[in-house]
Amino acid sequence: MWKRQSFVLILFLLAACTAGCHSLRSLGGKPTNQELRRIDTVHNFRDGAFRNREFLVFGRDTAVAPKVRWQDIVKLMLQRPADVRPPYRLPVALTDLRRSEASPPSVTWFGHSTVLLQINGANLLFDPIFNDHAGPVRGLMKSFPFAHEYRLRDLPPIDAVIISHDHYDHLDYETLRRLRKKVRRFVVPLGIGAHLRRWGIADALVTELNWHEHLDLHGLRITATPAHHRSGRAFAQNKTLWAAFVVEGSGKKVYFSGDTGYSLHFQETGARYGPFDLALMECGQYNPKWPRHHLFPEQTVQAALDLKAAALLPVHWGKFAESEHHWSEPVRRVQAAATKAGIPLLIPFIGQPCTIGVPFQQVNWWEW
Numbered sequence: 546m547w548k549r550q551s552f553v554l555i556l557f558l559l560a561a562c563t564a565g566c567h568s569l570r571s572l573g574g575k576p577t578n579q580e581l582r583r584i585d586t587v588h589n590f591r592d593g594a595f596r597n598r599e600f601l602v603f604g605r606d607t608a609v610a611p612k613v614r615w616q617d618i619v620k621l622m623l624q625r626p627a628d629v630r631p632p633y634r635l636p637v638a639l640t641d642l643r644r645s646e647a648s649p650p651s652v653t654w655f656g657h658s659t660v661l662l663q664i665n666g667a668n669l670l671f672d673p674i675f676n677d678h679a680g681p682v683r684g685l686m687k688s689f690p691f692a693h694e695y696r697l698r699d700l701p702p703i704d705a706v707i708i709s710h711d712h713y714d715h716l717d718y719e720t721l722r723r724l725r726k727k728v729r730r731f732v733v734p735l736g737i738g739a740h741l742r743r744w745g746i747a748d749a750l751v752t753e754l755n756w757h758e759h760l761d762l763h764g765l766r767i768t769a770t771p772a773h774h775r776s777g778r779a780f781a782q783n784k785t786l787w788a789a790f791v792v793e794g795s796g797k798k799v800y801f802s803g804d805t806g807y808s809l810h811f812q813e814t815g816a817r818y819g820p821f822d823l824a825l826m827e828c829g830q831y832n833p834k835w836p837r838h839h840l841f842p843e844q845t846v847q848a849a850l851d852l853k854a855a856a857l858l859p860v861h862w863g864k865f866a867e868s869e870h871h872w873s874e875p876v877r878r879v880q881a882a883a884t885k886a887g888i889p890l891l892i893p894f895i896g897q898p899c900t901i902g903v904p905f906q907q908v909n910w911w912e913w
Contacts, residue, residue: 546676550622554707555808556561557762558780561668567830568614569681570744571741571778572682574739574740575739575786576739580735580736580739582772584718585859587755589601589755589756589786592780593618593784594783595776595784595787596691598771598808598809598810599811604679608654612808616792619822619855625869629869629870630689631873633690633913635689635690635863635895635910636894636897637694637695637894637896638893638897639802639896640653640693640896642661642701642898643792645886646665648663648904649900649901650665650794650797650901650905651663651900651901652901653894653897654863654893654895655675655695655892656691656863657860657864657865658671658860659672660672660801660825660860662792662799664794664795664797665764666763667704667705667763668701668704668762669767669905670700671706671708671801671825672708672709672716672803673711673721673724673791674714674864675695675720675723676717676719676782677719677722677736678817678846679714680714680717681745681829683901686714688864689863689864689872691895695895695896697723697724697727701909702727703727703728704763705729705731705763707734707736707790708732708733708786708803709734709772709778709787709790709802710738710772710785710788710803710804711776711777711778712776712777712804714891716740716778718744721741721746722764725746730750730751730752731751731752731909732760732762732769733753734753734754734785735753735754735755735785735786737753740778745838750794754769754787755769756769756770757769763794765791765792766794767791767792768818769788769789770788770789770790770810770818771772771806771813772787772789772802772886773805773806773810774838775838776903779816780832781893786833787805788803789801789810789814795829795883797901798818798820798822799823799824799825799901800818800819800821800823800824800825800852800854801825802824802848802860803824803827804827804838805839805840806836806837806839806844807833807837808837809872811851812851814851814852815851815852815853819852819853820852821857822856822901823854823856823857823858823901823902824848824849824852824854824856824857825860826840826848826857826858827839827845827859827861828840828842828859828862828875828876829859829861829862829866829875831870832869832870839861839868841878842874842876842878843877843879845882846886849883854871855889855902855904856886856889856891857878857879857891859875861875862875862876863895863911876892880892890905891905892907892909
């Protein structure tokens with residue numbers, strides 16, 4: 546088994562090398578000795594790795610030791626069903642994203658987990674990936690075709706980029722390299738600052754947070770909270786933290802789940818920080834082969850209920866195929882579960898702003 550795993554890792558490294566130094570740079574950096582000393586003191590770093598809440602409470606952690614065989618990974622890359630990608634260009638709403646400070650709080654989704662939250666006159670950008678692929682090797686994970694693609698030039702000045710974890714489909718080297726001069730602050734979980742430094746982003750612009758630590762910025766409070774996931778961009782795993790985020794300001798509370806499986810942390814977060822006006826929740830890329838890494842759609846709705854969310858906007862779908870399900874299955878299942886549970890659902894067009902707290906007129910565009 547070790548020989549097989551080593552073979553896959555060698556293939557990955559060779560592919561990265563053939564892509565050139567640019568791709569190798571996208572692997573990121575390593576924490577400094579000073580950072581390592583801080584990480585060693587935090588409660589959720591045990592035996593050389595970050596741990597989930599489940600491990601800290603019960604002494605076991607299914608997300609750290611996934612039951613994913615190397616054969617499954619190769620199959621996903623090379624033998625996925627055709628319907629994991631849409632057969633047509635997805636419709637996109639063309640929006641001028643420049644707004645006045647007096648505008649009501651709103652969110653704009655750009656596919657997968659990239660979301661622009663405009664609140665209290667600030668522009669917060671979550672997990673930005675404005676790229677036609679995810680990962681260091683072009684072609685392995687290409688984005689879906691869109692009727693129009695938003696570019697970085699379409700964005701307003703960004704007060705903060707908020708990163709949930711360091712997987713390639715959430716922390717994109719090319720996007721951040723081109724975006725860095727347009728951003729006032731980068732807010733990331735512990736350890737991810739090493740990647741940003743490697744990419745030329747100054748330490749003074751980076752705030753690293755552990756769970757339940759916060760940053761006050763532009764009249765907002767941004768708090769990192771637990772998620773149930775894992776991290777890693779190459780060989781080292783779980784050396785950087787993963788997190789969800791709570792944003793409070795202008796009389797509103799917004800929750801961003803990042804990548805996560807279902808766990809007790811949703812009820813804990815709802816009790817400690819809720820209720821929420823809106824929950825941005827992952828709903829796609831689930832698979833029985835990794836049942837604790839991502840939410841199944843019905844779990845997405847249950848998690849929103851646990852959080853005491855007044856409305857739910859599903860993310861982590863609509864741009865990349867990372868599993869084997871039909872490309873639109875996540876939202877179809879979320880819509881059915883949300884209707885049954887009675888929780889208001891927002892599934893906007895890519896690029897369509899949604900005003901927080903205002904009833905949303907749903908168009909089932911994925912059924913066209």
